[in-house]
Amino acid sequence: MPCTDDSPERIAAEARRALEICNACQYCNGYCALFRALKSRRQVGRADMLFLANLCHSCRSCYHACQYAPPHAFAVNLPKSLSLVRQDSYRDHAWPPVLRGRLRYSGRAVVVAALLAVAGLSLAAFLAVPPETLFGQHAGPGAFYRVVPWEIMAGLAGIAMLWSLLAIGFSVAAFWRSMGPAPANVPLLPVLRETLRDAATLRNLGGGGAGCDGRDGGLSQARRRCHHALFYGVALCFTATGVATLYDHLLGWQAPYPLFSLPVLLGSLGGAGMIAGTTGLALLKRRADPGPVAASVTGADYALLVLLFLTAASGFALLGLRDTAAMGPALLVHLGIVLGLFATLPYGKFLHAPFRVAALLRAAMERQAEARDRPRA
Ligand code: SF4
Ligand code: SF4
Structure with a gap:
């Protein structure tokens, strides 16, 4: 070749x-x-x-x-x-393996997939939901489900999330095997402790302690902080969804929930973290020294940041508009962006998070094996 x-x-x-x-x-x-x-x-x-x-x-x-x-x-x-x-x-x-070696990591493909999800969902709603319902004002428990029935909303989100989790899980398993045989008989607890510490603190993004280099050669922890805001923001949003699911299934309390309820507070905090993290990372990327950056990877980087930003921003728009006649369109846009995000997660830059955790786990195993095999004085 x-x-x-x-x-x-x-x-x-x-x-x-x-x-x-x-x-x-x-x-x-x-x-x-x-x-x-x-x-x-x-x-x-x-x-x-x-x-x-x-x-x-x-x-x-x-x-x-x-x-x-x-x-x-x-x-x-x-x-x-x-x-x-x-x-x-x-x-x-x-995953699936038929895609291996064929994907092109262009940011455009990710954005187009999200737009298609929004357009497809909106078209289906225009065809299936009467205009007085779609553009009507709804209030109280179950208001969202008068526009998009619960079965359809939960079914679409469930299928997209399950597909995403399966595809990411199989990809990470294939990557783990590609790294070669892992050291055997290493103590599990210290390995997990080191991996969790390294992943949660992003220690390796600290440039040995002083921080990342910027364009002017100055050191700063800004990229690390923005990654933290984004990571913990996404985690809080997932927690909010989990709490809302429990409210619905266990207690029979249907969304939308009051402003000071746990799902709304967690989701708002998470959404703010996502907006701060994605905006900060995009600004740092624009200002970064282009020398150590490969131009062919920046499109996919920006696409993931844009999609995560839009997920949080459309969530806030839905929160602000939920008592008005614009709730229906706002719900469709938010749901479409979330579906687009889940559909593209396994095929874009997002994979760097689980792949890095897998590499950190392997590194911790190697360090423990090294310490075990080191001759004692
Ligand atoms: S190898 Fe990567 S993480 Fe390590 S110092 Fe260089 S750029 Fe930073
Ligand atoms: S070759 Fe350059 S990047 Fe590699 S260890 Fe030496 S100074 Fe660091």
Whole structure:
């Protein structure tokens, strides 16, 4: 197969070259978990590269510290090389397997899928729901279900969420196998504790403690904070949905709920976190030094941020309009965006979250195995 500039072979060869130079240099040891994991490898095979690429959190500190970065003849650009390997790893582990090697991670496809979901749902509602109901004012428990019956709303959301969870689960399982055999007989509790700590604090996005490098070379924890706001915002929104489901099924209390009820408070807090996180990340991305960034991955990055922002913003719009005649259209738009989000999660940038957790788990297992096998003094 000919090697074009962005061919998987060329991408893998460039990443391997950079990792081998880093392994000889070792100046950045201590910046993140990648360098410790790299040190224990004499050679970097395909399985190692998949593991290491997903262990990198793209803080870019090693690029700005690197004496071999461009314009040096070695032109080492580890964050950029690894981001391209990561992007290929999402495509090569997609589920169902028929999609492997075929997906193109363009942001446009994600946005088009979300727009199609909104348009399809709106069209179905225009055809099936009388205009006086669709554009009518509804109040009290069950108001949403007068526009979109509960069975349809729960069925569509349930199918989309189940598909998404299955596809992500199978993709992560395939990725786990691709990293090669995991160390055996390591103590489970310390491994889980380390993985949860690393994932929850995003320690590796801290550039060794001082933070990520910005365009001017200044260090800051801004990207880490924005990731936290987004992650915990999404988690709170899922919790709000779970609480609302319990209210409905166990207590028979139907949505919409009062402003100071638990689902609305959790959802509002989560939505605010999502808006703050996505806006902050998009602004930081616009201002970032383009040197360590691969242009071909930024479209998918922005698409996920836009979709998450729209999910939260349309949720707030629904909250603000729920007592007015605009509730029906606002509900359709919010539901359509949520369906579009779930449909595209397993096939876009979102995979970096579960793949990174899997890589962090593998790194914690390796560290525990290393500590166990180290000769005692
Ligand atoms: S990024 Fe540059 S300075 Fe850091 S370990 Fe690699 S080669 Fe050395
Ligand atoms: S996490 Fe940061 S320091 Fe570590 S390899 Fe990635 S860009 Fe470099």
